[in-house]
Amino acid sequence: MVTVLAALGLSLAACSTGGAGARDEGPARSEPVVSTSPSPTASAAVPPKKIDAVRLVKDDPKVSTAIKRDLKPCAGNSYPIDVTYGNLTGGASSDVVVNVQTCADAVGIGSYVYRAEGDKYENVFSAEEPASVYAEIDRGDLVVTKQMYEKGDSVAYPSGEEVITYHWTSSRFVETERTRSDFNNSVGAEPSAPPDAD
Template sequence: MTVLAAVGLFSLAACSTGGSGARDEGPAHSDPVVSSSPTPSASTGLPKKKIDAVRLVKDDPKVSPAVKRDLKPCAGETYPVDVSYGNLTGGSASDVVVNVLTCADAVGIGSYVYRAQGGGYENVFKAEEPASVYAEIDRGDLVVTKQLYEKGDAVAYPSGEEVITYRWASNHFSESERTRSDFSGAVGAEPTPPSAD
């Protein structure tokens, strides 16, 4: 009985010392977690305050009038924009990726990358689509996903998608990889009504 008690106490002591189990190993993947309201950090150059992405887009002469016209609050004062910060261009401050979406179905209509320049931000990339486009930061690369629609496709059911990877070099983004996926027309398709014959 004394031996069992000693083993039990030893086990509890080993568990309570902090150990070096899987909990200390870190996250399962190494992709950076990017927040739209980051904590300031001198080493990463993240902005000390949240960027006004709506003002950035509306004041940008490179953004089409159609996107600016559609950029309105969805509810109250909430605008349909997704913002992420990260290092895409190798500058001393973080780059800002802004995706403008539709209110009704959150479809991306414009994606932009802004680089810190002289106390402001310069547009160094844009992708505007009438259908759907969305840009993300993936391990220092810019990855843009475009939904592909054929005539008669519902917004929720595109015929396919292209994923394009861009890398920054010589002061501009260049395409480094492109993949295309074609989706089955059977998934999400409306059932055909029986004929009247």
């Protein structure tokens, strides 16, 4: 009887042990995809209406000519674009977060937030980087991750990463937090000896 109770107790303890849950790792992606699923971390009063994100970006005067020129299908009709719907600006309809990436290595080159204004969408946030940028919704805030590169860095190994959090206030996004991580790219390198004291 004691053995059965002990086994039952261990089983219940294992079931009640909590984990960190799902984690968003940011911009890493193995291939360009188009995602049109609503964000699990935010909701809006009106369910998201699927939009033509490619046309939205190409018709946007705030998007650079270079990004519009490079926004072409990678294979067939598959564009290197990532779309998320969610509530960022407190509007009646879902906001749209669009990330434009490169075909070759899925590196983010442009991130945009569009707010529904009647039947149209207005660009209320833009971030364009030649290296890597990716925007996402986190608990109702906009989180933008930028990879930092120094001369000689390869795309796969940036020197650091900057994560910036924005919150919608009145009629614009306001930065509320910024963190930077520096990476050590010299794998297996021996630490240098301290200089001799004279």
